[in-house]
Amino acid sequence: MEAGAHLGIISILPAAIAIILAFKTRNTVFSLAVACFIGVLMAGQGLLGFPNLLKGALGTTSFSWILLLELFIGILIAFFQRTGAIQGFTRIMDNRKLSRVKIQLVAWVMGMFVFFSDYFSPLFVGSTMRGLSDKAKISREKLAYIADSTSAPVSVMVPITGWAVYISGLLIGMGPIEDANQAISVFTRSVPFNFYAIIAVAFVGLFAIGAIPDFGPMKAAEKRALEEGKVLRDGADPLLGEELTDTPPYEGFSCSVLATFILPVLIVISIAVGTFITMKSAKTMEAFMTAVVVLGIIMRVKGIPFNDIMKTAMAGMKGVLPAIIILALSFSINKLSKDMGTANYIISVTESWLTPNLLPALTFLIASTIAFSTGTSWGTFAIVMPIAAPLAFSFAGGEITSLVLATIAAVAGGGVFGDHCSPLSDTTILASTGAASDHIDHVKTQIPYALMAAGLAAAVYLVIGFTAV
Template sequence: MDVLSIVPPLVAVVLAIVTRRVLLSLFLSIWVGGLIAANGNPFGAVAETFTWMKDVMIDPWNARFLVLIAFLGAGAALLFKTGGTEALIKTFEKRITNGKRSLLFAYILGILIFFNDYVNSVIVGNASKDLNARYRVSREKLAYVLDATAAPMATIGPVSDWIGFQVALIAASFASLSLTDVQPYAMFLQSIPWNFYAILSLLAVLTVILGKDFGPMAKAEKRARETGKLVDDEAVPLSSVEHDLGEPFESEQKASVWYFVLPLVTLIVVGVFGLWYTGGGMEGLSLMEALENTDVSVALTWAAFAMTLVGFIIGLRRGMSLKECEETVLAGIRTMLPALIIMVLAWSIGAVVDSLGTAEFVVRLTEGWMTTSLLPLLIFVIAMFISFATGTSWGTMTILTPIAVPLAFTISGVEFIPIVIGAIFAGAIFGDHISPISDTTVMASIFAGSDHIAHVTTQIPYALVTASVAGLLYILSAFIGSVIVLLLIGIVLQTFLFRFFGRRSFYN
């Protein structure tokens, strides 16, 4: 059973890339997991499959997340229909005059929207998608910019729901070790420079924007530049606001950029307030203390509803009828249906690997021969694999933190813990970043308007370069004690590699 436990996630990833049919691939991989769990009984496999799917849909967090995604789709539809997106383009069209500037606009906005990765994808995607289309930037390239800034920024802060979650995991590990004289948040801050993948990923995006592409991304960019086709002829984007909604609402009143700004400011303000409030902010806790205990799904659902409500009111003030506003909301939800189905299937894969013990099997393979010098690299690689196979960085962090932190403390004491924490979070973000069953990867595809598998395959070479450099830095950490020196080495090496491959790309 142990070896077989890694088969379902591998089937999901391989089939999705080979067939380009994400839904079918995910469903078949769940059925394969059911077949293993039912000891080869195909009818038992069907029963297990739908039991897993039922269980993940009735989970309170998951159920609220499905509502959240539906409201985000409705809010995005209202941004478009009221003319807010079009007004934003007209506001920036004199300043953003080429493809590089339009991508830099998306990149800077992605850095600024740091408190949640989902909100990051919604805001940055809606704000920059049409601007980038104007200058023939491929949807794959925009999806990469969205994906490579969302989770990396959320995990290193300065304030986010991710950080609250990560600090809570560290605190639980310290409690098991009876480490009362070490503050979890302070330890998290010390771990940030050791999160090599997140830091290098953010810098890689800038290098790619200002330099040249290589691999499948270069091919996609060449297609977009020369033919104007933002997606490939065979591509099937997960959603298309323009296709589902038609043209923006026409009115004698000129559309204002405030129709775009107000709903998104509402999303951010209500989101931050919700994170603080549901974490106990009204009880006198600080923001960081509240983030350690917050209910992300509740807070962000409030925010998405508030965003939709403000967009609805703007639509009515623009002169849209109640029926038109309602139809826009329903159309926006329809654009999210493929994503909602993918989410359910991806969560079901998570239930499969949890039931079969995939993560525990991977950890057991290595824990017997770990050494101090190898531990950061091995933790990084294990986290990469688990996160890639399961599509969840938070799940990976939850699995590995209680194992790796005590192990690091036992081997080398408190001073070694920040390195291992950084390695856990870095590996978790890598897998979550490029896995076709990752929620953040799906969100990037949706709000960039990209074919999902095309997004995954075009960004994998870039992510692998960054991950390889990060892995090398964890090896060098056994010989070089300064994390600043290590980061400088990593930045120089990564920049060289991106430029080296870019100069030799066949498609440029």
């Protein structure tokens, strides 16, 4: 298709169908799949259009790279569970006497440290700090908030996580971005514009030290815990910590937390950061692969049978299948939108009223709404990024300007806001589970804090929109 060409109103229907179905069914996989199938039929590609779309979108080096990365992340998390690294870390923290404020700060720092997985982070923070926070009379709602607000908001800002790879993968082919290296570079430059994530993470520390006093339902929960000693309200139905994982520690396995947790994490960080500095490209997949191999060798040397290690690895792969499926469909709808000229059509019908001044703020609000309604940020990225980013590049004349970077960050931040506040979200559920909090109580106490951060972020995006061009 020639530059600027499109299929008219038909070109926006796949994305519209995906959004409508996502609101209606709250199932992003189903919504994206149906949107892709109907889209290829509308484009006149027939019944074979759908498998051909999948082959064209997924048979690429970029997708293979991201697929391998997600698989290695899944294996590493499963190895952490099987070696009992979580339980070992809990015992270490139990031996230290920490004040109420310090316990919250430790949980905050821990959430930022476990940046490589938004799934592992809330489980790890909640489960390891729950005993200490109970003794300090910190409400389970507050612990769940800390675990939740330092998971996805942190992961989305670190350029060596699966989130960064996923979002940068969606940017390939947009504007002047031609390959994965350029895409990750643009993503890294957009991080300072991810105001929601920055504010949300900062708020956790400010609330912990009392610089910002608790308010709303959280204030009531904290008052109950302090004055009555009830970390849960009467009648609460907590998601029990015993149900954190399906992979129990191997019986009789004994190894230090240094070897089973800290060493693998340091390997990931050192390789990813080191290659980013020396080679201008973070070898994230290779970093996680090395950590998996090293931890697997440690497990075998310390007595875990080879067959058990392989079964654990397979369990880890199965655990990331939902993310991989969303990833595959997002690549597909991205390619379909590009082939049908979706962005070109939107530009042609909105150029008279959709000004670049409003683009970052509106993008943030739309992404937030979709993510909250569907409970998934990655699905939101897949729906919104193929539309918002090309529009921003069009307004910027094809250059990578602050408007483009702010729009990309608005998609990322909006998706995270909706995702980690939605009661349907995996990370919200995992935070409630890790902290053993009543799930709805966690949602009710967290939303006012998240809305305050979102309001500030939207205001900054408005300012940028009116000053960047």
